Amino acid sequence: MEIKIYGNPVLRKKSIKVDVTPDIIELAHEMIDTMYQDKGVGLAAPQIGKNIRLVVIDLMDDTGPKILINPEIYWQSKDNVKMEEGCLSIPGISALVSRPSSIKYRYTDENGKTVDRIADELEARVIQHELDHLDGVLYIDRVSPTKLMLLKKELNEIKKKGEAQK
Secondary structure (H helix, E strand, O other), X not given: OOOOOOOOHHHXXXXXXXXXXXXXXXXXXXXXXXXXXXXXXXXXXHHHOOOEOEEEEOOOOOOXXXXXXXXXXXXXXXXXXXXXXXXXXXXXXXXXXXXXXXXXXXXXXXXXXXXXXXXXXXXXXXXXXXXXXXXXXXXXXXXXXXXXXXXXXXXXXXXXXXXXXX
């Protein structure tokens, strides 16, 4: 699957909820393959051109890949932590992003069951990053204005490629 690049309008649209169907599960498995191929730890449906609330993650631990259908964060800690983030849709660039260190989130799994999880560290970071995609938000929207100025030339080059994508 082709990853949509910064500048492609699909990345700025809010995604809609979906039902658990065989087609959605098949799409999720294709997304997992794409995520692995591009060496990511998470991929949201808008990144492959679908504005639906579907995310796949694999934290490269012993739990394996997860399919998150209609995920939502319903609690976040008051304390934030800064970490370097990158994105498959903004290749070659990374920046420090401040996010809540812990979250509680829920999603529907591929069997139609509701799952509630508490996450911190990498899992919390990846979930927040991917769920931002579902709302048309990119990690560069959370970067300091100074850092954005430093990245402006590179971002403009990427944006031109994204705007030309179908």
